[in-house]
Amino acid sequence: MVLTDIPYLMSRIFLNAAVTTSGENLGQYEVQTITVACLCAFLSTPFDVARTRILLPKLASDEGTRRLTSSSSETQVLSTMKRVYVEGDGGLPNLFAGWVERTAYLGLGRAWLDPLRVIGTTGLRDAILLKLFD
Numbered sequence: 001m002v003l004t005d006i007p008y009l010m011s012r013i014f015l016n017a018a019v020t021t022s023g024e025n026l027g028q029y030e031v032q033t034i035t036v037a038c039l040c041a042f043l044s045t046p047f048d049v050a051r052t053r054i055l056l057p058k059l060a061s062d063e064g065t066r067r068l069t070s071s072s073s074e075t076q077v078l079s080t081m082k083r084v085y086v087e088g089d090g091g092l093p094n095l096f097a098g099w100v101e102r103t104a105y106l107g108l109g110r111a112w113l114d115p116l117r118v119i120g121t122t123g124l125r126d127a128i129l130l131k132l133f134d
Helices: 006-019 026-043 045-055 077-086 099-110 113-132
Strands: 058-062 065-069
Antiparallel strands (some): 058 065
16 A cells, blocks of 8 residues: 555655755754645545555445455555545545544654654764764
């Protein structure tokens, strides 16, 4: 199911590269990183909905007993997105179900750690280089 994560990851990489510059301070970098992550999480929510639908097996009734089943036709991401689109009242709200939780988790919950990771990596790299060439 890596296919469903590619739109989020690629859009985040390209938007981060387009938005950030090397001269900003840490606070500005953090705001930009969180904004980009929230936008990418929101826009890639339909892929997450499709992945969830594919990974969660259906409950089927078989002679009075219930068992978990999964059909091979559900492994197609685009066909699953089409099916979700027409279910119930239909439309885009079906594909964007759970966008608040996804945006909060990927945007606010995880993206704020990226600047700290950059500081840690840079600090570790500098400490190692100073030890080696001192």
